Amino acid sequence: MTDAHGHAGAHAHGHGEPQGFIWKYVFSVDHKVIGIQYLITSFLFLLVGFAMMLLMRWQLAIPTPGDDFDPEKLGMMRGLLNWLFPESMPFGFMDPVFYNQLGAMHGTIMIFLGIVPLGVAAFGNFVMPLQIGAPDMAFPRLNMMSYWIYLVGGIVLLSSFLAPGGAPQSGWTSYAPLSIVAPPGQTFWLVGMLIVITSSLFGAINFIVTTLNMRAKGLTLGRLPVFCWAQLVTAVLLLLAFPVLEAGAILQLLDRVADTSFYIPKDMIYGATVFPRAGGGSPILWQHLFWFLAHPEVYVLLLPAMGIVAEIIATNTRKPLFGYKEMVGSLIVIGVLSFVVWAHHMFLSGMRTSLATLFVTTTMTISIPSVAVLTCLLLSLRGGMIRFNTPMLFALAFLPMFGIGGLTGLPLGFAPTDLHLHDTYYVIGHFHYVVAPGSLVALLGGTYYWYPKMFGRLMNERLGKIHFWMTVIPMNFVFFPMLIQGMFGMQRRLATPTEQWHNLPVQGWSMMIGIAAAVLFVGQLPFLWNFFWSLKHGEIAGENPWNATTLEWACPSPPPHGNFAKEPEVFRGPYEYSVPGHKTDYWPQDEAA
Amino acid sequence: MNEEWGYQWGLPPAASSYASDIDWLMGLLHAVMIFIFAAWGIFFVYCLFRYRARDGQTATYHQSGESASFVPDGLVLAFEVWLILAFGIPLWAMIKQQTPPEKESLTIHLIAQQFAWNFQYPGPDGKFGRRDVALVSAENSIGLDSDDPASKDDILTINNLYVPTGKPTILRMTSKDVIHNFQVTNFRNKQDIVPGLETTLWFEPTLEGKFEIGCAQLCGLGHTKMIGNVFVQPPAEFDAWQQQQLAEKTGTADARPVTPSTDSRS
Numbered sequence: 001m002t003d004a005h006g007h008a009g010a011h012a013h014g015h016g017e018p019q020g021f022i023w024k025y026v027f028s029v030d031h032k033v034i035g036i037q038y039l040i041t042s043f044l045f046l047l048v049g050f051a052m053m054l055l056m057r058w059q060l061a062i063p064t065p066g067d068d069f070d071p072e073k074l075g076m077m078r079g080l081l082n083w084l085f086p087e088s089m090p091f092g093f094m095d096p097v098f099y100n101q102l103g104a105m106h107g108t109i110m111i112f113l114g115i116v117p118l119g120v121a122a123f124g125n126f127v128m129p130l131q132i133g134a135p136d137m138a139f140p141r142l143n144m145m146s147y148w149i150y151l152v153g154g155i156v157l158l159s160s161f162l163a164p165g166g167a168p169q170s171g172w173t174s175y176a177p178l179s180i181v182a183p184p185g186q187t188f189w190l191v192g193m194l195i196v197i198t199s200s201l202f203g204a205i206n207f208i209v210t211t212l213n214m215r216a217k218g219l220t221l222g223r224l225p226v227f228c229w230a231q232l233v234t235a236v237l238l239l240l241a242f243p244v245l246e247a248g249a250i251l252q253l254l255d256r257v258a259d260t261s262f263y264i265p266k267d268m269i270y271g272a273t274v275f276p277r278a279g280g281g282s283p284i285l286w287q288h289l290f291w292f293l294a295h296p297e298v299y300v301l302l303l304p305a306m307g308i309v310a311e312i313i314a315t316n317t318r319k320p321l322f323g324y325k326e327m328v329g330s331l332i333v334i335g336v337l338s339f340v341v342w343a344h345h346m347f348l349s350g351m352r353t354s355l356a357t358l359f360v361t362t363t364m365t366i367s368i369p370s371v372a373v374l375t376c377l378l379l380s381l382r383g384g385m386i387r388f389n390t391p392m393l394f395a396l397a398f399l400p401m402f403g404i405g406g407l408t409g410l411p412l413g414f415a416p417t418d419l420h421l422h423d424t425y426y427v428i429g430h431f432h433y434v435v436a437p438g439s440l441v442a443l444l445g446g447t448y449y450w451y452p453k454m455f456g457r458l459m460n461e462r463l464g465k466i467h468f469w470m471t472v473i474p475m476n477f478v479f480f481p482m483l484i485q486g487m488f489g490m491q492r493r494l495a496t497p498t499e500q501w502h503n504l505p506v507q508g509w510s511m512m513i514g515i516a517a518a519v520l521f522v523g524q525l526p527f528l529w530n531f532f533w534s535l536k537h538g539e540i541a542g543e544n545p546w547n548a549t550t551l552e553w554a555c556p557s558p559p560p561h562g563n564f565a566k567e568p569e570v571f572r573g574p575y576e577y578s579v580p581g582h583k584t585d586y587w588p589q590d591e592a593a
Numbered sequence: 594m595n596e597e598w599g600y601q602w603g604l605p606p607a608a609s610s611y612a613s614d615i616d617w618l619m620g621l622l623h624a625v626m627i628f629i630f631a632a633w634g635i636f637f638v639y640c641l642f643r644y645r646a647r648d649g650q651t652a653t654y655h656q657s658g659e660s661a662s663f664v665p666d667g668l669v670l671a672f673e674v675w676l677i678l679a680f681g682i683p684l685w686a687m688i689k690q691q692t693p694p695e696k697e698s699l700t701i702h703l704i705a706q707q708f709a710w711n712f713q714y715p716g717p718d719g720k721f722g723r724r725d726v727a728l729v730s731a732e733n734s735i736g737l738d739s740d741d742p743a744s745k746d747d748i749l750t751i752n753n754l755y756v757p758t759g760k761p762t763i764l765r766m767t768s769k770d771v772i773h774n775f776q777v778t779n780f781r782n783k784q785d786i787v788p789g790l791e792t793t794l795w796f797e798p799t800l801e802g803k804f805e806i807g808c809a810q811l812c813g814l815g816h817t818k819m820i821g822n823v824f825v826q827p828p829a830e831f832d833a834w835q836q837q838q839l840a841e842k843t844g845t846a847d848a849r850p851v852t853p854s855t856d857s858r859s
Contacts, residue, residue, distance in 0.1 A: 265789020489778030
C-alpha cells in the first residue's frame with residue numbers, strides 16, 4: 001500500500017550533495033551523518049555518566065573515615081579527589097549533597113542522553129532508512145534539528161552543575177515537593193528535559209513517517225526486519241508517552257518559577273514555616289505523570305536493543321529467525337501494555353492500595369510477550385551454524401543478562417514481595433541488568449555490527465573480544481552483588497549506608513562493586529582505541545562483510561549521499577539464510593530470483 | 594533490657610506477624626527464577642556448543658517446534674496467575690488494604706519531617722491532642738495544641754518508637770515537608786509518607802528487641818541520617834515505659850518530648 005509513492009530513488013532526493021566540510025559533516029541533513037553524530041555524542045554522555053558513577057562507587061566503597069584515617073597521608077586517589085573537589089569531596093569523602101547531585105545526574109544522563117539517543121537516534125537514524133531502502137529520512141531538516149536540539153538540551157542539563165547550589169539533587173525521578181524546594185539546578189533539569197523531550201518527539205514523528213511511507217518497492221510490513229519493527233514501536237511509545245512528561249515538567253517548572261502549586265499540598269512546612277504558596281496540589285500527581293512516561297521509557301531503552309540482537313543473531317546463526325511473526329507481535333503487545341503498568345512503581349506511594357492489584361496483573365501480563373521474545377531468540381540458535389564474532393558475542397550475552405533483568409522484575413512487580421524490596425539496591429540491580437548488561441551490551445554489539453557500514457572498515461576482532469570479556473564479566477560483578485545487598489534491606493540513595501547498622505553485614509560487597517566498576521572502566525579503553533584506530537587501519541569491509549540479507553548491506557560502505565544508486569526492490573523476507581538449493585547460504589532481500 | 598538485633602548473613606530476622614509469609618514468597622519466587630534461568634541457561638550453552646560453526650555443517654532452514662515455543666509462555670503465565678490469585682491479592686489485601694480494629698490495637702501518629710521521626714501516642718485517654726500547622730515551632734515540632742485537653746496526656750518521642758508485643762500497632766502517618774518512607778526491614782514493610790495525605794502502616798511485632806527505622810525515599814541532604822529505632826517490649830514493660838513518660842511529663846509540666854537518643858553510630 002505504501003510501497004510505491006513518496007520515494008523515487010536517490011536522484012529525486014530533495015537536496016543535492018552538500019559541499020564543504022561544515023555542511024557535509026557538521027550541519028548535515030544526511031541521516032547517516034546525523035546517526036553518527038548521535039552515536040558519538042551519546043557515547044560521550046555515557047562516558048560522563050559513567051565517570052560520575054565511579055565517583056559515587058568510590059564513596060560507597062569506603063563511606064566514612066576509619067579509625068586509622070590520617071588527613072596528612074591521603075594517598076594518591078584521595079589526594080586527587082581532595083584537590084579536584086575541595087568542597088564537595090574533602091579528603092576524598094563525599095558530601096551528601098554532591099552524592100545526591102551525582103545520583104540524579106547519572107540517571108538522567110544515562111537514560112535520556114545516553115542509551116535512548118544511542119539505541120533510538122543513532123542506530124535508528126543510521127540503519128533504519130538503509131534497511132527500508134530509502135534515500136534518507138522523510139524530513140531531513142527536522143532530523144538535523146532534533147540532533148541539535150538534543151545537544152543543546154544535554155548541555156543545559158550538564159551546565160546545571162554550575163548553578164548556585166549545584167546540579168539537581170532530587171533523584172532522576174524528581175519527586176515533588178522535594179524537587180520544588182530544591183536549588184536552581186532543578187530548573188536547569190526541567191528546562192533541559194523539555195528540550196530533550198522536544199528533540200525526541202521530532203525524531204519519533206520522523207521515524208514513524210519514514211517507516212510507513214518510504215519503504216522500497218516490495219518491502220511489505222511482513223518483510224520488515226525486526227530492527228525496523230522495534231524502532232517503529234519505540235517511536236510510537238515516544239510519541240505517546242513523552243508529551244505526558246513534557247506537560248508534567250511544565251507544571252513543575254511553573255511550581256518553581258511562577259508560584260503555582262500543582263504539586264504542593266496544603267499546610268506544607270518548609271524552613272520551619274508554612275510554605276508561602278502551599279495549597280491544593282498533590283505530590284502523587286507528579287509521580288503518575290512521571291511514571292506514565294518513564295515506564296514506556298524502559299521499553300524505549302529495551303526494544304531497539306532487542307531489534308539489534310535479532311539482526312545479529314539471524315546473520316550469525318546463518319538461519320532464519322525463529323518465530324518472526326511471534327516476535328513482531330510480541331514487540332507490539334509489549335508496546336501497548338507498557339502504557340498500563342506505570343503504577344507498579346507506586347505500590348507504596350500512598351495511591352489507593354486496591355489499585356495495586358490491577359497493576360500487579362498488568363505487570364505480570366507484560367512479562368509474557370517479553371518471555372516470548374527471549375524464547376524466540378533462544379530458539380533461533382537451534383539448528384544454526386553459529387559464528388562467534390564480536391557482534392555475536394555481545395548479542396549472545398544480551399540473552400542471559402536480560403534474562404536476569406527480566407526475572408528479577410518478578411518479585412518487584414509482585415506487590416507483596418515489593419514491600420520488602422521497594423527502594424532497595426535490589427531495584428538498582430534489577431533495572432541495571434535490563435539497561436546495562438542488557439541494552440547497552442546489545443548496543444555495543446550493534447556498534448561492532450554496523451561500524452563497517454558506517455566507516456567502510458571492520459573493527460579489530462581481537463580488541464573487540466578483549467573489550468567483550470572486560471565488559472560482561474565486570475558488569476556482573478557490579479550488578480549482581482546489588483541484588484544481594486537489596487535482598488538484605490540496603491536502601492538506595494544513601495550517601496553513607498554505614499550510618500544504618502542493618503546495612504553493615506552487606507557493606508563489604510560495595511568494595512567489590514567499586515573495584516569491578518573501575519575494571520569495567522578500564523575495559524572500555526580497548527573499545528575507544530579500536531573505534532578510532534579502525535577508522536584508518538581496519539580491514540576494508542566491502543559492501544556486505546557479514547554476508548547478510550537485509551537491505552543496508554546492498555549499498556556501498558559507507559553509503560554515498562542518497563544511499564542506493566538505484567532504488568532497490570525487495571523480493572523476500574528479511575532472514576533468508578541457508579535456503580535449500582540456493583547457491584550461497586544467504587539470499588539478499590533485493591536479489592531477483 | 595532490649596536486645597539489639599545483630600544483623601548477620603541472611604535476611605534480617607523476621608519480626609512481624611506477616612514477615613514470614615513474605616519471606617516464604619521471596620523464597621518461592623527466587624527458587625522459580627533460578628529454575629527458569631538454569632533451564633534457559635542449559636539450553637543456551639548446549640546450543641552454543643552443539644551448533645557452533647564447523648566445516649561441512651549447514652544450518653537448517655526449516656523450523657520445527659513453532660507451537661512448542663508457546664510452552665514456556667504458557668507455563669510462566671499459569672505460574673503467574675496462580676501467584677496472583679493465591680498470594681498476590683490476599684496477602685496484599687491483608688497487609689495493605691485492611692487494618693486491624695483500632696480497639697484491639699495501639700494507634701500512634703507519625704509525623705515525619707526532614708530528617709526526623711516524630712511519634713505521638715494518645716496516652717491513657719486514647720485521644721490524640723489536636724495538631725495545628727500554625728503552632729509548629731522549634732520547640733513544638735508537630736504543632737501540638739496544648740490547650741486541647743486531649744493533648745495533656747499525649748506522649749511525644751523523636752526517632753524512638755516503643756511498641757508492645759501481642760497486639761498490632763497502627764501508624765497513621767503524615768509528613769510536614771517532603772515525601773519520606775517508613776521502613777523497618779525486620780517487619781518486611783514500608784510505606785511512603787506524603788505531605789497533605791495520611792497513609793497507614795500496621796504491624797504486629799513478634800520479636801522483642803531493638804530494630805532500625807530507615808527512610809526509604811530520598812528526602813534531601815540528611816536522607817541517610819534519617820534513622821530511628823523501634824523498641825519492641827513485652828506489654829508489661831511497655832506499660833511501665835508509658836507510666837514513666839507520663840510521670841516525667843507531669844513532673845516537668847513541659848510539652849517537650851523526651852530527649853531523643855539518636856544512636857547515629859558515626
